[in-house]
Amino acid sequence: MIIGRFIALGHRHDDVFERQHGSRFNLEREMHVKRPATCVRRVKVNFPRLTHAVGLHEMTFVMYVEPMVGRQILEICDERCYVDNCHAGFLVRCYTETSKHDTVSAVEALRIIELFREVASAIHGRIHQDEDWGLSGNRDGQYTFDVSADAIALGLLTSAGLGVLSEESGVTHPDREILVVMDPIDGSTNASAGLPWYGTSLCALDEVGPLASLVVNQATGTSWHAIRGQGAYRDGQRITPSGVEKLGDAFLTVSGLPERHFGWRQFRCYGAAALDICSVADGTFDAYADLSIDAHGSWDYAGALLVCEEAGGVIVDVNGRDLIARSHLDRRTPVAAATPALLAELVKAIKQP
Numbered sequence: 001m002i003i004g005r006f007i008a009l010g011h012r013h014d015d016v017f018e019r020q021h022g023s024r025f026n027l028e029r030e031m032h033v034k035r036p037a038t039c040v041r042r043v044k045v046n047f048p049r050l051t052h053a054v055g056l057h058e059m060t061f062v063m064y065v066e067p068m069v070g071r072q073i074l075e076i077c078d079e080r081c082y083v084d085n086c087h088a089g090f091l092v093r094c095y096t097e098t099s100k101h102d103t104v105s106a107v108e109a110l111r112i113i114e115l116f117r118e119v120a121s122a123i124h125g126r127i128h129q130d131e132d133w134g135l136s137g138n139r140d141g142q143y144t145f146d147v148s149a150d151a152i153a154l155g156l157l158t159s160a161g162l163g164v165l166s167e168e169s170g171v172t173h174p175d176r177e178i179l180v181v182m183d184p185i186d187g188s189t190n191a192s193a194g195l196p197w198y199g200t201s202l203c204a205l206d207e208v209g210p211l212a213s214l215v216v217n218q219a220t221g222t223s224w225h226a227i228r229g230q231g232a233y234r235d236g237q238r239i240t241p242s243g244v245e246k247l248g249d250a251f252l253t254v255s256g257l258p259e260r261h262f263g264w265r266q267f268r269c270y271g272a273a274a275l276d277i278c279s280v281a282d283g284t285f286d287a288y289a290d291l292s293i294d295a296h297g298s299w300d301y302a303g304a305l306l307v308c309e310e311a312g313g314v315i316v317d318v319n320g321r322d323l324i325a326r327s328h329l330d331r332r333t334p335v336a337a338a339t340p341a342l343l344a345e346l347v348k349a350i351k352q353p
């Protein structure tokens with residue numbers, strides 16, 4: 001089995017693995033895989049000429065191996081790491097050389113997507129155990145399952161070392177390197193009414209912006225995910241928008257009540273922005289229009305935003321503001337389309353008096 005090619009951090013051809021915080025060692029040499037440990041991604045590795053220095057000949061050394069893309073750097077620090085719970089903390093990092101602007105590698109982004117799937121699955125299991133699908137009484141529009149879904153998601157994400165911006169609980173650990181913008185249940189009213197158009201939206205932000213996102217329709221199981229620079233997928237199949245360029249040919253999904261006919265072919269109003277925008281990304285709809293005024297927080301659309309952009313669609317705030325807002329108080333008016341031409345025509349129609 002070939003693990004991949006690593007390049008060294010620090011001095012080349014060091015034979016001593018010093019146990020200290022931030023210690024680094026050279027792996028730019030042959031590595032021998034003895035046998036799989038418990039699954040394909042965990043393998044036992046023998047480091048020639050290093051065993052005597054660090055006593056690896058006296059114990060089993062298990063390394064977590066992720067899919068690699070191109071040349072990689074492995075950094076192992078003298079910190080506690082979780083063996084039986086691989087998503088609990090991102091202490092072992094792999095850095096790619098593909099972009100100096102990315103603060104987190106594609107490998108770690110894949111781990112985040114895996115964690116997001118665990119979160120979405122846990123939410124699905126939790127809300128379908130709830131017998132009370134009524135309003136929580138805490139604030140307008142919040143249901144009891146919103147609260148229980150948020151609690152389970154918040155626990156999983158924060159224990160993994162991530163910060164969270166949630167519609168239900170606000171900001172938790174905003175100082176952490178990765179901030180997850182989350183709507184545990186997008187389309188809560190649909191869920192309470194038994195309409196199969198509600199889901200979970202999760203988007204990881206680094207200092208650059210959206211890094212990885214997952215949106216899951218919790219009624220049907222359909223999921224969309226995207227990683228920055230790697231395209232967008234629905235149920236594992238790569239997606240692209242419809243390519244429609246004229247508003248008169250467009251089939252839209254909207255939020256809010258249209259005050260007039262905006263010139264589209266037809267429209268539907270389903271009530272879950274994350275699912276709506278993902279459906280523009282995969283070509284089901286040609287565009288999405290928020291016809292309310294600053295009614296959406298970033299948790300409503302952040303996950304779908306990355307899916308849309310990575311699929312090849314376009315999405316903007318109708319007033320030209322940055323859609324990525326890290327405050328619980330900020331609101332935006334998102335508009336998405338299959339093509340720039342369609343987006344320009346739609347924004348013009350919305351803003352026309």
